[in-house]
Amino acid sequence: MIKKAGINRLFLYNLNFLSYYSKIWILYFPFLIFTSTNNQKNKDMETENTQTENTNQTGAPNSFQHEIPNASVILILGIIALVISFFNSLVGIVAGVVALVMARNAERLYHQTPRLYTLSSYSNIRSGRTCAIIGIVIAILKIILIGIILGLLGAFIPWDQITHGSIQL
Known part of the structure; x- marks a missing residue:
């Protein structure tokens, strides 16, 4: 069993x-x-x-190519500038300007020796620069719009009566 x-x-x-x-x-x-x-x-x-x-579109071997320094940082700063510019214009402008300065230096480095760097990192730089420009423009337009709104509100306040004391706030 x-x-x-x-x-x-x-x-x-x-x-x-x-x-x-x-x-x-x-x-x-x-x-x-x-x-x-x-x-x-x-x-x-x-x-x-x-x-x-083992070559890419530029004809350089892939084993010798590497990322452009700070390419991902530029992309992140550009996206931050674009998103934050809707909420805080000053921070959006600062992040956008930093991204533009870093992108200019990185593009200069890429154009000196394009065979050493990957095309994907170069496209990250271009995308980050584009996002930074759009973010800066949105932030500036927002500041101008707020200035116009405050100016129009100030134009309709009776300042003469307030200064002479006939109207009390």
């Missing part, structure tokens, strides 16, 4: 084991088919482009 119970337990364990792995196989099989077709396409492309395998 003990041997039979052990055999039954082993048989049930194997069934659980097989059912578990059959579920994984069912989930994995479509992925296997998809990747095998993509791998064949990739192998075909590699045989066509053996000479340009």
Whole structure:
């Protein structure tokens, strides 16, 4: 009896084991088919482009290229300038100006030796600069609009009567 119970337990364990792995196989099989077709396409492309395998659009090897210094910082500052300019114009202008100065220096560095830097970092600099410019313009327009509103409100207050004491506030 003990041997039979052990055999039954082993048989049930194997069934659980097989059912578990059959579920994984069912989930994995479509992925296997998809990747095998993509791998064949990739192998075909590699045989066509053996000479340009490790180069980018500028012709420099990818192993020698790196990010432009502060490219992500410029992008973050530009986005901050754009978002904060709706709430606090002064902070938006400061963040925008800092981003513009850093972007000018980074673009100068990129144009001196473009083969050393990646195009994605250069596009981050351009995007950060664009966001900073838009943020600065929004902040300046907001300051002008607030000035116009305060000027119009001040124009309708009877200042002569207030200064001569006939109207008390």
